[in-house]
Amino acid sequence: MAKPITQILWTELEPGCVIVEPGNAREYRTGDWRTMGHPKVDTERCVKCAQCYIFCPDAAIERTQEGYFLPNLYYCKGCGICAHECPVKCIEMVPEGE
Ligand code: SF4
Ligand code: SF4
Incomplete structure (x- = not known):
C-alpha cells in the first residue's frame, strides 16, 4: 500500500528531470508551460537597454540584428x-494568440 504523501521522506523520492547530456535543455519547448499569456514588445518605444535580457530567468530573450530584444516564445514561460x-514599459503581457 502506498504511503500517504506526508510520510514520504525526500530520500525516498524518485529522481526526476534528469539531464543526461550537457546542453540538452535547448531541445525542450519550455514555452509550452505558459498559462498566463506572453510578452509583446513595442519596438517603437524600446530603448535597447537589455534589462529584459538580463532579468529573464529562462534566457528566453534574444537580440535581433537591429539591436532589439525580443522573447523567443519557444522558451518563454x-x-x-x-x-x-x-524601464520604459514597452513590454505588455498579452493572451496567447495575440
Ligand atoms: S524591451 Fe524594454 S527592457 Fe527590453 S531592451 Fe527594450 S526598453 Fe529595455
Ligand atoms: S520567461 Fe523571460 S521572456 Fe518570458 S515572460 Fe518571463 S522574463 Fe519575459
Whole structure:
C-alpha cells in the first residue's frame, strides 16, 4: 500500500528531470508551460537597454540584428518579469494568440 504523501521522506523520492547530456535543455519547448499569456514588445518605444535580457530567468530573450530584444516564445514561460523590469514599459503581457 502506498504511503500517504506526508510520510514520504525526500530520500525516498524518485529522481526526476534528469539531464543526461550537457546542453540538452535547448531541445525542450519550455514555452509550452505558459498559462498566463506572453510578452509583446513595442519596438517603437524600446530603448535597447537589455534589462529584459538580463532579468529573464529562462534566457528566453534574444537580440535581433537591429539591436532589439525580443522573447523567443519557444522558451518563454510567461512569468512577466521582463515586462515588470522594462524601464520604459514597452513590454505588455498579452493572451496567447495575440
Ligand atoms: S515572460 Fe518571463 S520567461 Fe518570458 S521572456 Fe519575459 S522574463 Fe523571460
Ligand atoms: S527592457 Fe524594454 S526598453 Fe529595455 S531592451 Fe527590453 S524591451 Fe527594450
